[in-house]
Amino acid sequence: METLFTRPVASCCRRLASSATRTPRPAVVLPQPPARGKATAARARRSLNIPPHPSFLNSSKTADGSSQPTEEIIYNPPESAASVYHTPVKFLPSSDPRRRANLAEILAASQPASSSSPSSSSSSSTQPSVESFPMLSKTAPALKPRHHLTKEDIEEMRRLRAEDPATNSVAALARRFDCSQLFVLMCCQAPKEHREKMKAVEEKYKARWGPRRRAAREERARRNVMLYNGEI
Amino acid sequence: MKRLRLDQWTGQLLLARPGAASVSASAPRAVLRSTTPLSRCAAVRCQSTAAAASPSIPAQGTPEDEYIDGTDHARFPPLENLPPRATSMPSPPPSRALESAKLAALHARLALPEKLPLQTLARALVDASADPSPDFNNSTLAFVGQSLIHYHVGEYLMCRYPRLPMDILYAAMKGYAGHTTLHHVARSWGVEHAAAPGGEVDPGLLQFSMHKPGDAITGFGYQRAELKYLRKYNWRHSISSRIVFDDDFGEIVDPEAQRETLGRRTDTQYGDAFTRSLAERAYANCTRAVVGALYTHAGREPAKAFVRAHILSRHLDLSQLFAFKKPAKELSLLCAREDFEPPVARLLSETGRLSRTPVFVVGIFSGKDKLGEAAGPSLEHARAKAAMNALKSWYLYSPGEHVRVPSDMLAEEAKPWEPVHIDVGEIIGR
Known part of the structure; x- marks a missing residue:
């Protein structure tokens, strides 16, 4: 699975970093941030003068260790988004032969590096685990829906919303019944006069927008439409 | 450096042939027709632009085998001798197909088999609006071809991309087998159209009329009982009902609207979007008719290979749909x-x-x-x-690039069929 999505850059960076530790020149060390604030132009130029990436050098070595320039094709494509025609293994149906073909790799990747060879352990150590990437939402999604609300609860929710929609807002009801706001919206609808009142309030706010804010909002809406149509 | 005086250049060019310009272009047609002597022999209007402006020139009073188009036949002798009464026919007679170089070239260019005669290929180039008789136009051939194309495109898409949602499948069908695509296919074959149809036109040219309404080829699908209200109240029609009732592109079958559209030809102007769509339709029907002709004369396998080579080989990026x-x-x-x-x-x-x-x-x-x-x-x-x-x-x-389709089993000595992947269905209703 992981082999599908790893980019060659990780290994290249590793190679560069290891070569940097071997060579005495300190300018090659990668973690150093790009020098923007040097005192003189000459120093800035010198600090930015890093050697090309090893994959761009003719580094094919002969048997006696001396490197000779040879003719070869350098293939080092830039990073790009994965093609949607490349189906993730999880999405393959169980009858698909690609599942069986990748089975050994998946097992090797999922098992801890204790029993494997040092080379594979080094590769798995450079692979950051999924949990190391921060989640966008605050809470992890529930594995299973809880179904903790009964029919009486939902009727109570509807009654509260119909009685006093201002106090019992969607967010308040979601907090009170410990469910998502989407669920509250699915269960009940505010009375019509309340909806009209809220709409009038919204219109009042919109009327106060100046030309800049209005244009920015309209542009944002248009960009959203383009996003969902796959145009940007 | 001297300035280039373009206006003077044009003047020189215009001055070069004063007589020619006044005779061919500037004189009004009515005057010209009355002054030129009537020729006894008719001519092929290969590149004639005069034909576009006057499609119904043969007058009642003149004999039927002579044709008056304002050409000085003494100066420009006809390139070929037409059979008698050719000019009064709505489309060229089938016998002339053997003499057309364009037709033979098209036959060779498409690598069509010997079994497909030139006469049938000539018939595939006559649209229903040019010749209303179904014995001489391509409407029947186009119907066969349309059914074949839709069958092969449909089975290819369903086996190659088994999880496509229905609306995307309809869009992909249209992308492969719609009017616009088939129009481009015919254009890429080098098919050209005559300015106006007629019996004297080279049979290697596609012939359709902008003024006479032809018959639209019928497809599969049912006319809905609630069709009137669909239009009037803008009712929603679901994907499931589209599968049952509508045509192969998921579009409502509405013969009256179609007839109305075709009837609008009579008062159409040249050069607008509607005219272009009419031309596209004629070109698309020509492509379908060639496939139908191939199936009729050469059989199933050559027709399938032809559809694969010319229609399914086109690149359509489904992820954009x-x-x-x-x-x-x-x-x-x-x-x-x-x-x-x-x-x-x-x-x-x-x-x-x-x-x-x-x-x-x-x-x-x-x-x-x-x-x-x-x-x-x-x-x-x-x-x-x-x-x-x-x-x-x-x-x-996709299960792979070279998936087998059900029509592969029709070939002799085909390997046993392995069931293709069938998806459980769409995630949400659209």
């Missing part, structure tokens, strides 16, 4: 249905968060597996895009 409303919700529904862990969006990398043009790379994970990844200028955009990419990679699953 998708549009979503709530991709994140759709993806979580998919994961719930397939018993995957719920999808989680994670930030993979970012740059320039506080700058004017930040880039965020967001991946969507289910458990430890990445389902999709995308870069965007904001977290929300990147997340929605990643969800859309994940959904696209679900929908665009």
Whole structure:
């Protein structure tokens, strides 16, 4: 699975970093941030003068260790988004032969590096685990829906919303019944006069927008439409 | 450096042939027709532009085998001798097909088999609006060809992309076998059209009329009982009802509207979008008719190979056809249905968060597996895009490039059929 999505850059960076530790020149060390604030132009130029990436050098070595320039094709494509025609293994149906073909790799990747060879352990150590990437939402999604609300609860929710929609807002009801706001919206609808009142309030706010804010909002809406149509 | 005086150049060119210009272009046609002596022999109007302006020239008073188009036949002798009464026919007689160089060239260029005679190919180039008689126009051949093309495109899409939603499948059908595509196919074959149809036109040219309404070829589908209200109240028609009632592109079958559209030909202007669509339709019908003619004369396998070579070989990027409303919700529904862990969006990398043009790379994970990844200028955009990419990679699953289709089994000594992947269905109703 992981082999599908790893980019060659990780290994290249590793190679560069290891070569940097071997060579005495300190300018090659990668973690150093790009020098923007040097005192003189000459120093800035010198600090930015890093050697090309090893994959761009003719580094094919002969048997006696001396490197000779040879003719070869350098293939080092830039990073790009994965093609949607490349189906993730999880999405393959169980009858698909690609599942069986990748089975050994998946097992090797999922098992801890204790029993494997040092080379594979080094590769798995450079692979950051999924949990190391921060989640966008605050809470992890529930594995299973809880179904903790009964029919009486939902009727109570509807009654509260119909009685006093201002106090019992969607967010308040979601907090009170410990469910998502989407669920509250699915269960009940505010009375019509309340909806009209809220709409009038919204219109009042919109009327106060100046030309800049209005244009920015309209542009944002248009960009959203383009996003969902796959145009940007 | 001297200035270039373009206006003077034009003047020189105009001065070069004063007589020619006044005779051919500037004189009004009515005057010219009355002054030129009537010739006894008719001519082929190969490149004639005069024909476009006056499609119904043969007058009642003149004999039928002579043709008056304002050409000085003494000066420009006819290139070929027409059979008698040829000019009064709506389309060229089949016997002239053997003499047309354009037709033979088209036959050779398409590598059509010997079994397909030139006369049938000539008939495939006559649209129903040019010749209303179904014995001489291509409407019957086009119907056969349309059925064949739709069958092969449909089975290819269903076996190659078994998870395509129905509306995307309709759009893909139209992308492969719609009017516009088949028009481009015919254009790429080098088919050209005559300015106006007629018996004296070279049979190697596509002939259709902008003024006479022809018959539209009938497709499959049912006319809905509630058709009137669909138009009047803009009723919603679901995908399921489209599968049952509508035609192969999921469009409502409405013969009256079609007839009305074709009837509008009579008062059409040249050069607008409607005229272009009429021409596209004629070209598309020509492509269908060639496929139908091939099937009629050479059989099933050559017709299938022809459709594969000329229509299915075209590149259509299906991932461009998708549009979503709530991709994140759709993806979580998919994961719930397939018993995957719920999808989680994670930030993979970012740059320039506080700058004017930040880039965020967001991946969507289910458990430890990445389902999709995308870069965007904001977290929300990147997340929605990643969800859309994940959904696209679900929908665009393909068992392989060279999947077998059911029509492969019609060949002799075919290997036993292995069942293709059939998906359980769409995630949400659209």
